[in-house]
Amino acid sequence: MKVALIGAELEENLGLRYMVSSLERAGHQAVIFPFNEEGEIPSVVRQVMAFGPEIAGLSMVFTGRGREFCRMAKALREAGFTGHLTSGGHFAALNCRQLLADFPEFDSVALGEGEELICELAASLPDLSGVAGFCYRSKDGTIALNPSRGNPENLDALPFPKRDTFHDYFGKPIASILSSRGCWRSCAFCSIDAWYRSGGGAKFRVRSIGNIVAEMKELYHRHGVRVFNFQDDNFFLPDPPKALARFTELRDTLWKEGVTDIAIAVKARPDSINREVMTVLDDLRVFRVFLGVENASEEGLRNLNRKSSREEIESALRILNDFDIHVAYNLLMFEPDATMDHILINLRFMERHIDNPFNFCRAEAYAATGLEKKLRDDGIISGDYFGFDYRIKDPRVETFHKVANYAFFDRNFNDYGLHYFNMEVDFSFQLLRRFHPELLTQELRSEVRCFIKETNLDTYRCLSRIWDLVQALDPADQEAVRGAMRGMRQRVDDGGIGLRARGERILERLRRAWTEKQPEVPREETAESLESVIFGGGAVPYTGIESLARPDADPVGLGFFGSLRTPVPYAEFKRRMEAGG
Known part of the structure; x- marks a missing residue:
């Protein structure tokens, strides 16, 4: 069966690339069609129609691009696509019933991680009544939902993502990679957390060191990759000693396999950073850490359910800067209960940390997040699922x-x-x-x-x-x-x-x-x-x-x-x- 996967591809879209590998292993033919901006709709539709798939899957991750993908679905139908049109990703899954009710072009929405779901979809068409993890349009036109069995526990069982080409910096090919999926915290603003909770099963799972090294070894020796961008929502483990042991094993095993001349980029929470673990990551030649500061006010941190403290933030920045690497952070300094005192605290934080690149914005509300529920409870939410809005109190x-x-x-x-x-x-x-x-x-x-x-x-x-x-x-x-x-x-x-x-x-x-x-x-x-x-x-x-x-x-x-x-x-x-x- 031919499957067209449509989504952003400005860098490696690991979600789609994992699905391609899984489909190919199941005997299907799958092609990724990059869709990076609305103006590309006509050309993408022409390419998809020329491919002639039985299934077209839209990777609807970002709320801000939700309407663009709905217009893509409409354009596909208008061009004569008669196959099964499905979607997946955070935005689609968390708004599945509304999406199917408002846009008849879609036949189904996948509710969790896509590798197993897309293969089960391909094996089960046209009847999805027995397929777990899908919201779909049944034969009588009503919208049905089959609860998910939970996201897969064993990440090592997944084939490595399909890769064809690589971006590079200064002649060094870069590859995106995941060592884990999910996160062990529940921040109020996080759609990632909401998505993993909605899928059921374990919210945070890790790959074995052997499995990670096998992928990195292949990329290093076969494709010349030297820069590894770890896209984990949080590269660290909740238990610091276990994180230290894990990174030590990763370092030693990579060195044993001859994977030495590399640089890595990771994301981290402030409460994950200590000197011992950073010493090991420095051996792995970490050159970038994006630090989830989010707010410098203790009350603001509590409002966002960050479960971290300003002392931990200050300590993390001090340690990271001592290692002389690229450290960047973001401030969600505007949130529903922010006060002028909180804003001043965040301004003084910028003043103290003027050495590190940063950005700032408002905490936005996404479907099924704690922030969305709070705004509804407080009666100050407006807009719709394509973009909620609110006024700060x-x-x-x-x-x-x-x-x-x-x-x-x-x-x-x-x-x-x-x-x-x-x-x-x-x-x-x-x-x-x-x-x-x-x-x-x-x-x-x-x-x-x-x-x-x-x-x-x-x-x-x-x-x-x-x-x-x-x-x-x-x-x-x-x-x-x-x-x-x-x-x-x-x-x-x-x-x-x-x-x-x-x-x-x-x-x-x-x-x-x-x-x-x-x-x-x-x-x-x-x-x-x-x-x-x-x-x-x-x-x-x-x-x-x-x-x-x-x-x-x-x-x-x-x-x-x-x-x-x-x-x-x-x-x-x-x-x-x-x-x-």
Whole structure:
């Protein structure tokens, strides 16, 4: 049977790639059709129709793209697709009945992880009455739901995801990989947690070290992969000693198999970080940790059900920064019960941690999450399942959010958002440092670090200005609020222009530092470089934070050379670097 799988593919879509492998093992033919933006609907439909599948599956993970996928379903039917049209992922599963009721184009919705479900669907058509884990349209047109048996316990039994091509950074192929599924916490805002709970069975499961190493060994030796992006919702275990033992075994087994020249990126909760475990991860050449800070206020953490403390957050950042790696974080500083005191605590937190790239936003409500239930109980939810909305209870915080959201929209959420670009600059530097420290100088490191700090400082200044404006504003004076929104938007956008250009020049320098050392790439004819002017042709190499104390290290100036490169779009970078929900 032919199966078309349609979903985002800006990076490796592991969910779809696992399903392809499972379908092929069951004797079916499966093809992934990338669908990254609404404008691609006509071309994707043409490709799918040319393939001629009996099943088309839509990967509907993100609430923000829900309507686009519904329009894709409609376009497929209008093009003459008569096969079984199913969907899956967080958004589809958590809103399955509404989706089938509102959009007759869909025949079914899968309620859990897709590998076994898509194979059972292919084996059971046209009758789904005995297939667990599906919400479907029955023969009489009514909507039926067969409860899930729970997500699979044995992750080692799954075939490795199907891989054809790889992205690369500085000539090093990168692969996404999972060492576990689910999370052992229940944050109020998390659709991932809601999805795993709805599927039944164990919410958090891990692969064996042997199984992880087998996949990494194949990627390393057969495909030349050197960068491993662990997409686990939380790379760590709830028990620190067990996490330490697990990572030690992973390190030792990889080294035994000759998998040594690598770099890894992970996501973590603050309460997972300690020096012992980071020492082992440093042996594995971790270069990036995305830290789930979420809120710096103790009360805000409780409101979001984070089960972590500000002391743990401060400790985690201190430890991670001591290892001189790329550490980025996000602040959900706006939530229904936020007060102006909470906002001030988060602003002071930014001030103390001005060295680390960050972003900020409001905690959004998704179906079946604790936050959605709270908003319903409080009677302040609006919108529908394609996007719930609410007003923050404190009028001044609501005004602060309104001004900040408008002013920082491009910087936070645009395709070329400065905050994610700030992360990208640091990410690129740290990755190059892991593989080619001899190409970097103290002066170039200083430019990267100063760019991060000055971007953060500009954001902090603007948010502090909004704080002062809101203190003086009457939240009921909408004309004054709109004036503040327009004025701050202009200030934020104007400040971002120069910062963006500066970051582009730094990225170009990083690129040149690598390309000009590649023997197969002809050296471009360029003007005398800043390094040769400053260091007389003998650049001082940067080998780590400890080298800052060397007497011959003399970071200087802010000189740039080279042309601008094409920036990585926000959507692509976000999907590479973060988990979505």
